Amino acid sequence: MNKELEKSFVEQLQKHQNIVHKVCRLYTNNADAHNDLFQEITIQLWRAYPKFRGDAKFSTWMYRVGLNTAITLYRKSKRSINTQAFDTVQFRIKAEEYDDTEEQQLKLLYQAVHQLNDIEKALVLLYLEDKDYREISETLGITEVNARVKMNRVKKKLRTILNP
Amino acid sequence: MDELELLKKDWKQNENQFESFSDSDIYKMSHKKSSTIVKTLFYISMAELVFWVLINFLPFVLSDRMKAQLEEISHSWIYIGLNILSYAVIVAFVYLLWKAHNAISVTDNARKLMKSILKTRKIIKYYVLYNLFIALISIPVSLYFTINEHPEISEKLTNATSSQLIVMSLISIGITAVFLLLIWLFYKLIYGILIKRLTRNYNELKKLEV
Structure with missing residues (x-):
């Protein structure tokens, strides 16, 4: 070429x-x-x-x-390493291990993000990169409304993983 | 603070923590061999085509008698017609596969890309089903002709009681069905493993659009 x-x-x-x-x-x-x-x-x-x-x-x-x-x-x-295997290894984040310091919280957050499925990870990445919902929807091939709905669900899911 | 906002703050702060590849690293990488699901599907579909074409040629190679018989009927219109039909089907499948394969583009959105790959896989599936169907028909037919060709077998058959005949037909149908089922399960297994993740992700996106 x-x-x-x-x-x-x-x-x-x-x-x-x-x-x-x-x-x-x-x-x-x-x-x-x-x-x-x-x-x-x-x-x-x-x-x-x-x-x-x-x-x-x-x-x-x-x-x-x-x-x-x-x-x-x-x-x-x-x-x-198969990320699927990683996904199925559920990180049980116990309440007593939960430290309020920001660093600890970040560590848990990254672990929680790794537990998300492939599509949810894509949403998180685009969100972290400050992409608007139009670009997120165009990248994934879903409507803008559904991108918002899914993003809210991801946030909720992350919260649940962090505070079981 | 929102969990994701906290993550975003850290994400931005650590933006430059990655090992930076040089121009020559990137140049080398871009010329490495790719290993993708599309490539694997392509190789499998090619193997599929070759496999069934070879299966069809098997009688010619394996048995001289069969070859002689086939040559004998090679002038009949039915034989020529069936041959033309089977080649037309192969050509049609090759064309459909080629078209579907070309439609796969990494620059489409995620959902469309997954859909085009699944479409390619569907075409291969139909090709396999078509061949299994042909096998299902041709096994009993060839059995019938074999029996007719061998007087000693047909003589035995005329002497057999009707219940014996039924048992024999059931056994031969059973063996054919089990054989074809095994082939089908084998395909299911191969593709199941190969596209498990793809199907799951596609369904995840599709679920949103309902």
Whole structure:
């Protein structure tokens, strides 16, 4: 493929790579799995790049390809731990372990987010990235109203996991 | 404070904590071999096509007598018609698969992407069902012709009592059904494992839209 195209792709991805890292952070739980998923998203981005047109922001386009790869396309390699196994290992957060300090609360929050299912994680990621409901709905293929409804349910679910 | 707001604050603060890949790392990564569910489905569908085509050719390879017999009837219109039909079906499936496969785009929204992948899988499913149906028909038919071709068997059959005949037919139908069921379960298992996560996520999104 065109060398110029390749160069501009690598430059843009290098600049915006944190988006891919954030997707990997939510969908994997160890460094090897993180890097595996990062690589697969990079491959998918590169393949889709020739069709990328400037009418969408490069970062918006990256969220979409990144999430699609993580949620749908990616087949976990042998060395990555299955996130499903992780999901089923219910972290029982006992009341006495619950410390009110912010750091402790954050730790529990991250654990709680990892317990969410793939779609809920996508909503959380887009929310954390300050995406509006229009973009969330367009990325996932649901209506804006339903994106809001689902987001409220996710918040409630997180609260329940944190305060069983 | 809202739990998610607290998380967001921390998320933003830690934005640059990730290991940063260099241009050359990214270049190398983008040329690595991909491993996705779409690719696996594609390989399985190709194997599927080749497998059933080979099964159809098996009689030619395995038995000289069969070959001779088939050559004998190769000029009959029914035989030619059936052959044309079976090739047309294969061509149609290849075309549908190719079309469905091309429609899969990573830049679609999540729901549409899942839907296109599930559509590809459905086409493969129909192809398998079609072949199982053909097998279901052709096994008893070939059995009938085999019996007719062998005078010693047909003689035995004419001497058999009606209850013996019924038991024999039931056994042969049973064996055929069990055989086809096993193949079907095998497919269910392969695809079940492969698309379990995809189906779950698709249903999750679909549930919202009801």
